[in-house]
Amino acid sequence: NAGVTQTPKFQVLKTGQSMTLQCAQDMNHEYMSWYRQDPGMGLRLIHYSVGAGITDQGEVPNGYNVSRSTTEDFPLRLLSAAPSQTSVYFCASSYSNPSGSNEQFFGPGTRLTVL
Amino acid sequence: AQTVTQSQPEMSVQEAETVTLSCTYDTSENNYYLFWYKQPPSRQMILVIRQEAYKQQNATENRFSVNFQKAAKSFSLKISDSQLGDTAMYFCAFMKLFSYNNNDMRFGAGTRLTVKP
Numbered sequence: 001n002a003g004v005t006q007t008p009k010f011q012v013l014k015t016g017q018s019m020t021l022q023c024a025q026d027m028n029h030e031y032m033s034w035y036r037q038d039p040g041m042g043l044r045l046i047h048y049s050v051g052a053g054i055t056d057q058g059e060v061p062n063g064y065n066v067s068r069s070t071t072e073d074f075p076l077r078l079l080s081a082a083p084s085q086t087s088v089y090f091c092a093s094s095y096s097n098p099s100g101s102n103e104q105f106f107g108p109g110t111r112l113t114v115l
Numbered sequence: 116a117q118t119v120t121q122s123q124p125e126m127s128v129q130e131a132e133t134v135t136l137s138c139t140y141d142t143s144e145n146n147y148y149l150f151w152y153k154q155p156p157s158r159q160m161i162l163v164i165r166q167e168a169y170k171q172q173n174a175t176e177n178r179f180s181v182n183f184q185k186a187a188k189s190f191s192l193k194i195s196d197s198q199l200g201d202t203a204m205y206f207c208a209f210m211k212l213f214s215y216n217n218n219d220m221r222f223g224a225g226t227r228l229t230v231k232p
Contacts, residue, residue: 043220
């Protein structure tokens with residue numbers, strides 16, 4: 001199992017450009033999420049999905065779009081990049097486990113800089 | 116809304132000694148999970164330990180243990196026999212039990228721990 005993979009690892013954009021951060025997992029997990037990590041603020045939830053075809057907003061969704069056409073993939077789209085979106089982005093996945101705790105598995109992160 | 120507070124931005128400890136990282140949280144929920152994650156310089160998020168709120172017994176994983184005080188809404192992490200490899204950012208996190216979104220974790224701002232030789 002590769003676990004949760006993210007591409008690219010690093011990206012530099014100019015203000016106004018668009019791009020897609022890729023996330024894939026091979027563990028057949030139902031739940032997937034995108035977080036951003038900023039200095040002094042921990043991780044904050046951007047968007048999440050509870051299954052293929054179902055997505056919803058988290059704490060900080062503005063400026064981002066997501067879709068979930070398959071169980072494996074959960075791309076994050078920046079429509080028009082802004083310097084405020086400079087951050088490290090993490091994708092995570094987990095499964096529903098009624099008898100135990102719900103550990104999230106994180107990808108390695110993407111460091112995005114918007115100039 | 117749930118909030119998680121880590122009041123120690125940075126801490127240091129000598130190798131082989133014990134250190135305790137603090138975490139408090141605010142919630143009106145009765146059933147939830149609490150987690151400590153470690154983030155070394157590689158940036159990878161690694162689960163250290165987890166605690167179910169309905170369990171009174173404090174969780175333990177080898178050198179890592181927690182002091183969970185539900186009434187006080189406190190969840191501290193104790194690292195015994197600190198090793199150089201424990202140097203990392205540590206995040207405390209909260210998640211509701213049986214949440215619609217299984218991935219809706221709320222994180223604290225983190226504590227940067229340095230283990231000195």
